[in-house]
Amino acid sequence: FILYTSGSTGKPKGVVHTQAGYMVWASFTFQNVFQVEENDVYWCTADIGWVTGHTYLLYGPLLTGSTTLMFEGVPTYPSPGRFWEVIDKHHVTIFYTAPTAIRSLMAHSVDHVLAYSLSSLRVLGSVGEPINEEAWHWYHQHVGKGRCPIVDTWWQTETGGVMISALAGITPSVPARAGLPLPGVQPVLLAQDGSEIEGNDQEGYLAIKASWPGVIRTTWGDHERARQVYFQPYPGYYFTGDGARRDEQGLYRIIGRVDDVINVSGHRFGTAEIESAINESEYVVESAVVGYPHDVKGQGIYAYVICKDGVPEAELDRQRVEGSIIEAVVAQIGRIAKPDKIQLVSGLPKTRSGKIMRRILRKVAEGETANLGDTTTLLDPLVVEEIVAGKK
Incomplete structure (x- = not known):
């Protein structure tokens, strides 16, 4: 299928994914990141026209036979308690949303959250951008009641599914850290000259060393663009376009797009x-x-x-x-x-x-x-x- 990126830094690109590879990656990542169980009720708030809606609202849950809740609307209408009302009503156990939604709800009284028990929840997820520490703690304390692990997932339209994330309840869930790579994913930090940066407590360009089933195959109508953007900058690697930091424990923190680096x-x-x-x-x-x-x-x-x-x-x-x-x-x-x-x-x-x-x-x-x-x-x-x- 073809899915256009939103063009946050330029003209939209038609990302092409293939059926078998994409389906394998959607199923594998959904089951492992969220540690899905037989009786889970899963809710991803993403729009279906976005890659998160494709992979984790539709295909991941369908491939694993999971119950997936679909919602059309905004988190603040008819009141800022709308999300929490839906969670309680349908006994949602896994909740996956974006930091921008969390921050919009933080602007309202926490009473809108406290009015609901949210006792069915066992896993929280974050997607779309790095979640800042204040939002992480608010999410963990008020929505997860201090007991639900947060999986802060890093991936892209081009990767097809999650690449770096905590595995719910298994690997560490740390504020402002995406965490460790999924099994089989080989992230590296590169210097400007293309050399790999070894060791922890290091910062560089985030690239992926080997292939994986969900990798982009081409950009629709312009294969050369795919080659130039993702594979030509550092031959032998998939270049993500993101900068990242590997902390003392080896956990990855995404620090923003490389083209969004400011030199002061x-x-x-x-x-x-x-x-x-x-x-x-x-x-x-x-x-x-x-x-x-x-x-x-x-x-x-x-x-x-x-x-x-x-x-x-x-x-x-x-x-x-x-x-x-x-x-x-x-x-x-x-x-x-x-x-x-x-x-x-x-x-x-x-x-x-x-x-x-x-x-x-x-x-x-x-x-x-x-x-x-x-x-x-x-x-x-x-x-x-x-x-x-x-x-x-």
């Missing part, structure tokens, strides 16, 4: 790293960070931030929020990583699958607002107009 005065920062720090501020629900040309530093840091209580109207309140954001970044990373510009916004330009279209944010930060490129997959185009109007 010679210091390289992953956008996910800075966003995670910003999100630690008591005022912040979600953020997105991009680089922009800076006369002195080479690149400056431009932060788009959604506040828990909306965009403050009073200048004094805005200063308080911005001060809190800077304090959080300095405490987590250091003064060198503090944002040069902070724009408080009511929303971020996201695709229907929940991905932030960073190229739009980057163009706005750089002052190139005349041509923002393809915006057909945006969930709410009005957000872009607001961001352009409020540019710092």
Whole structure:
């Protein structure tokens, strides 16, 4: 089948998967990551048009004969307790959702969660982007009641299924860590020259050393593009386009897209790293960070931030929020990583699958607002107009 990526960094690509290999990987990863049992009721909140909907809403559960719950709607309608109501009503045991959904629910009173028992749950999952520590702890404490393991899954449309993740209840579930590779998956960290970086407590480009059943076969109508993007940058490896860190225990942490690395005065920062720090501020629900040309530093840091209580109207309140954001970044990373510009916004330009279209944010930060490129997959185009109007 052909599934188009959302084009968060460029023109959408038609990713081609083959029947047998994809089905093997969907079944194997679904059963092992979630440790599915015979009487489980599984709920993946993803849209069916997204690869997560394909692999873990439909094919994985169907291949293993599992009960899968399908839901159409948003987590906050008719109330922010909608997800928890569904879980209790249908006795959901495994719940798989995106950090962006979790953060949107964190903006509301925790009473919406506490009103439900959620006693049927035994496994929680996260997908789509690295989950920041604050969201991880909220998810673990309030939804999982401190007893459910969280599988923070890393994979891509191109991989067909999960590649790096904890195995529920078996391997360590650690905040802000994807964890260990699945059996048979051989991740490596590469230096810019293509050499493998050995040992733990290391950082580099994430690549996969050997093939696996769910690997992308081509990009529809443009095989050369698949070769150039995934296999040519480092011959002999599948290049993920992500940066990663392997910690002291050998657990992998995804630090953001390689093309989202910001170089500030010679210091390289992953956008996910800075966003995670910003999100630690008591005022912040979600953020997105991009680089922009800076006369002195080479690149400056431009932060788009959604506040828990909306965009403050009073200048004094805005200063308080911005001060809190800077304090959080300095405490987590250091003064060198503090944002040069902070724009408080009511929303971020996201695709229907929940991905932030960073190229739009980057163009706005750089002052190139005349041509923002393809915006057909945006969930709410009005957000872009607001961001352009409020540019710092």
